[in-house]
Amino acid sequence: MFHIKTYNQIAEDGLRRFKPNEYAVNDAEQADAWVIRSHDVHQADIPPYLLAIARAGAGVNNIPLDRLARQGVVVFHTPGANANAVKELVLASMLLSVRPILEGANWVNNHTFADQTSLEEAMEQQKRRFVGSELRGKRVGIVGLGAIGASLANDLLHLGIDVIGYDPHLSVDGAWNISQQVKRAKQLSELLADVDILTIHMPLTDDTRHMIDATWFKQMKPGATVLNFARGELVNDADLLEALDDNVATYITDFPKQVLLGHPQVVAFPHLGASTHESEVNCAIQAVDTLKLYLETGSIRNSANFPNTELPYVGKRRLAVLHLNVPNMVGQIASRLAENGINIDNMVNRSRNDVAYTLIDIDNHKHETLSVNALYDIEGVMRVREF
């Protein structure tokens, strides 16, 4: 029986995949794994028995990935599972940025009219205040062409928008997902100077924190709009406030900040990007499925801090070793097993930055000689699990 603890609202369609005879959800203090959304793990105590954390979402800046890796805690996330929801809210926000739709709706809803005739007369008289422009023909710059950025880029083309993208870390697989009509900026400056709307879709890391600052804003066109549905901490707020007094007309964000609230040129949503029924279900299902795969078979899929490592589970006795990425680890593990009379049937080893993972299937008939302690004696082994 595995014990699971959840933080934040996790969709039931996902949690239902934990079979009650195999998993107990939120019923014990000592959980083997957590399923979370935006819960801040940086401040949390990590108990030694915690095996994994599954983040039902894309961004993992709320989780200390490296520290957990060195403690042998595997972190999973759900790449792409909420991309469509975010893209649709970004599209809606782009429309809001060019047409004063909300202002018009507020005006008509917040007035009282004597009768239908006076309502219609007032409308005809006032509607000129709410004339906007069209997205078609505008130029949009997208920084970060991953799951959200790529899908957005392709859809914007269909709306007749000129799209230019910047992503210095774009993978080959990622590039295949993007229409050739999307122009590629080799330097950020090529994009900033030219766009009517800039939209940000890169992760928050130590390298990108506060990256969007005066050096960016100063290069932008007068009247430009900036959309941030990625993370609030990507932006230098003081520089943004100055830019809003200068050339940036509007800032639309999913990450409200106290210093920006109420600013007439700022529209803030309460982190609603992934808040659609479909996206919440997709994320919960993907998070639960990858967590179950790991807990039940040791295979790692969609991890944010360990290498993805899969070995089909054929029911043989299996060892899973989480260890540091240092020379001769596989050699030492193999020797210890041989010393204990254990024959390796199948094995896979993958590394990622400072850590590595070795999955070993062993011959069933030798399993009684297995001693996990023999592997824990190897320096650099963080955790050993047996299946």
Ligand SMILES: NC(=O)c1ccc[n+]([C@@H]2O[C@H](COP(=O)([O-])OP(=O)(O)OC[C@H]3O[C@@H](n4cnc5c(N)ncnc54)[C@H](O)[C@@H]3O)[C@@H](O)[C@H]2O)c1
């Ligand atoms: N508002 C929300 O509810 C919501 C929902 C999902 C994701 N997000 C945020 O959006 C981010 C992107 O999500 P995604 O699903 O597209 O992730 P993704 O990992 O698929 O894409 C991120 C892209 O950013 C690129 N990138 C990294 N550093 C960059 C840099 N310095 N400059 C330009 N590009 C860079 C990467 O190469 C990658 O292609 C997430 O990290 C998360 O913070 C927000």
Ligand SMILES: O=C(O)CC[C@@H](O)C(=O)O
């Ligand atoms: O869980 C959410 O509502 C938001 C998730 C989102 O920020 C993400 O990075 O995937």
